[in-house]
Structure formats: C-alpha cells, structure tokens
Amino acid sequence: MKKHSGMRPQDIVVLLDIIAKGGSHWMMKDIAQEANISASEVSESLHRSYVAGLIDKSKKKVMRHALFEFLTHGLRYVFPQEPGAIVRGVPTAFSAPPLNNMIMSNEKLVWPYAKGTERGQSVEPLYPTVVEAALRNPNLHELLALVDALRVGRIRERELASIELEKRIMNGR
Structure with missing residues (x-):
C-alpha cells in the first residue's frame, strides 16, 4: 500500500x-x-x-x-495565498461568479493568464493547469473561485463563499 x-x-x-x-x-x-x-x-x-x-x-x-x-x-x-502584483488574468475569488454579484469591490483578483481579459492582483491557482480547465468548465470555475475566496478573502468573503460552496457541494447544485 x-x-x-x-x-x-x-x-x-x-x-x-x-x-x-x-x-x-x-x-x-x-x-x-x-x-x-x-x-x-x-x-x-x-x-x-x-x-x-x-x-x-x-x-x-x-x-x-x-x-x-x-x-x-x-x-x-x-494552501494559503496572498494576492500579489497586478497582472492580466482570469477573475477568481470575489471577482468571479457567483461572488462578483454579491460583493461590490474596486479590487480585482485574477489567476495570472496571458490570454486573460481582466487586470487585477494575482492569486496563484491551486494547480498551474486550473485556469484553462476553469475556462472550459463554468461549474468548475465557480467552485475554484469560491475556494480561492476561502484562501484569500476577508471574513465576509469567506462567509459568503462558504454559503455558496455548501449549496454546490452539499446540495449538488
């Protein structure tokens, strides 16, 4: 074993x-x-x-x-993470669905990605291949963004992310 x-x-x-x-x-x-x-x-x-x-x-x-x-x-x-330098990338955490509809912020958090359309503070994804996988699968993107909100968010963002994750994980939504 x-x-x-x-x-x-x-x-x-x-x-x-x-x-x-x-x-x-x-x-x-x-x-x-x-x-x-x-x-x-x-x-x-x-x-x-x-x-x-x-x-x-x-x-x-x-x-x-x-x-x-x-x-x-x-x-x-x-798997802690702190937002880094401003880069081009793909939105994550509270800058991506579903939290971007609940939290109004001038800050943007993104996974670094050369073909990305947004600029914001970089958040290293859990795994290097996550960005392209998330772009192909919106459900996975939402789950990964919520997980990033748990990793980098303040208390309010973490609480909202927890509620949304519970809906998706526990209730299969």
Missing part, C-alpha cells in the same frame, strides 16, 4: 472537478484530460483523497460533508 504523504493542491482540483460533473459518470482519463493533469497524478490524487476520507473506497463518490468541512475550516491553512 502506498504511503500517504499529505494532501496536495491538485487533490482539491480533482475532487472539485468530480463535484462539478454533477453526478455524471466519469473515468480517471476524463478528469486527467479536463484538468490537464496526468492520469497517474489523478490516480495518486484519488488515493490520497481516499486515505484522507474525502472520497469513498471505490474512488468514485466524493464524501461531500468531509470535503466541505476541509475546505471551509482547513484549506486556507494548508
């Missing part, structure tokens, strides 16, 4: 990609292709998530309550 050496950022991306599918049937190669993560990395990620109690033994069903609890209470300590 492989040793569990702790969660990695791509593990969150893989789990959120599964959630974003909304119960659709998927295979590891689908996740690998969509998230631009190698199939072997996806396999190792699912194993780490199983050992951590975030996915069931079949590695097909996300343990939604455990994932929600980890995201809302532990993520910002395990």
